[in-house]
Amino acid sequence: MVKLNGKVAIVTGAASGMGKAIAELFAVEGAKVVVSDLNLENANKVVQGISEKGGKAIAVAANVAAEDDVQRLIDTAVDEFGSVDILVNNAGIMDNFVPAGDLTDELWEKVFAVNSTGPMRTIRKVLPIFTEKNAGVIVNIASAGGLFGSRAGAAYTASKHAVVGLTKNVGFQYAKLGVRCNAIAPGAVNTNISASLTAPNPFGAERAMAGMGINPGLGEPEDIAKVALFLASDESKFVNGTVITADAGWTAY
Numbered sequence: 001m002v003k004l005n006g007k008v009a010i011v012t013g014a015a016s017g018m019g020k021a022i023a024e025l026f027a028v029e030g031a032k033v034v035v036s037d038l039n040l041e042n043a044n045k046v047v048q049g050i051s052e053k054g055g056k057a058i059a060v061a062a063n064v065a066a067e068d069d070v071q072r073l074i075d076t077a078v079d080e081f082g083s084v085d086i087l088v089n090n091a092g093i094m095d096n097f098v099p100a101g102d103l104t105d106e107l108w109e110k111v112f113a114v115n116s117t118g119p120m121r122t123i124r125k126v127l128p129i130f131t132e133k134n135a136g137v138i139v140n141i142a143s144a145g146g147l148f149g150s151r152a153g154a155a156y157t158a159s160k161h162a163v164v165g166l167t168k169n170v171g172f173q174y175a176k177l178g179v180r181c182n183a184i185a186p187g188a189v190n191t192n193i194s195a196s197l198t199a200p201n202p203f204g205a206e207r208a209m210a211g212m213g214i215n216p217g218l219g220e221p222e223d224i225a226k227v228a229l230f231l232a233s234d235e236s237k238f239v240n241g242t243v244i245t246a247d248a249g250w251t252a253y
């Protein structure tokens with residue numbers, strides 16, 4: 001039996017990497033999926049792939065850092081599919097491993113706008129929908145960098161710690177209103193995000209890479225999608241306000 005039968009799921013950053021794998025798996029599991037991304041062309045390709053396999057999905061262009069886009073994204077999901085049951089905050093960007101001493105306000109604000117403010121805005125917009133029907137699930141893609149100090153630069157690390165705090169806050173405060181909110185902290189996963197490391201800061205990159213020697217292995221986007229499916233489905237109905245690491249054991253050392 002499929003695990004998300006008839007559920008409406010919004011996945012941000014779903015044109016690539018983990019978001020794409022999550023959208024595809026959720027569709028296989030019976031969800032109607034809103035494939036949202038900055039990159040509409042690639043989002044359309046994901047929708048096409050889902051449709052060809054008999055799944056249901058639409059693409060919506062949205063920048064999670066823009067409030068108008070977030071409003072339109074959630075409104076479109078409701079208009080097209082009647083409601084929203086699952087929100088996956090997956091869109092995120094890296095920071096070229098820039099350490100605190102070299103940070104610019106611009107980089108800090110850009111990374112926070114996408115990684116932290118984006119999830120806050122989508123959550124703010126879906127909560128009235130979830131609380132009205134006393135049901136709804138939020139899955140935030142945090143990072144090992146949201147739990148530990150030097151997996152990336154200062155802005156990325158702080159922005160993902162903010163996601164973890166937001167996850168716990170929402171999970172606890174809305175628990176009695178039928179909402180669950182959890183996060184996944186992936187370790188290193190084989191996606192296109194490394195393409196955004198256009199000019200790695202030498203000092204920051206060396207400090208961030210210091211622990212790579214003990215990393216047992218690289219994950220695939222599908223590995224994270226399976227954890228997201230668990231958190232989005234009723235199989236995790238007693239799991240709330242917490243973070244599941246999916247990192248081959250990297251952070252257990």
Ligand code: NAD
Nearest residue numbers: 013016017018038063064090091092143188189191192193
């Ligand atoms: P990816 O680059 O393959 O995919 C990210 C997608 O998000 C892209 O399609 C991109 O267009 C989209 N996106 C970027 N900014 C956006 C915005 N402002 N609004 C909407 N969409 C936007 O990356 P990925 O590795 O699949 O990353 C997914 C999430 O996983 C991110 O939050 C990332 O921080 C997190 N993460 C990644 C790793 C890793 O090793 N890849 C590890 C831990 C956490």
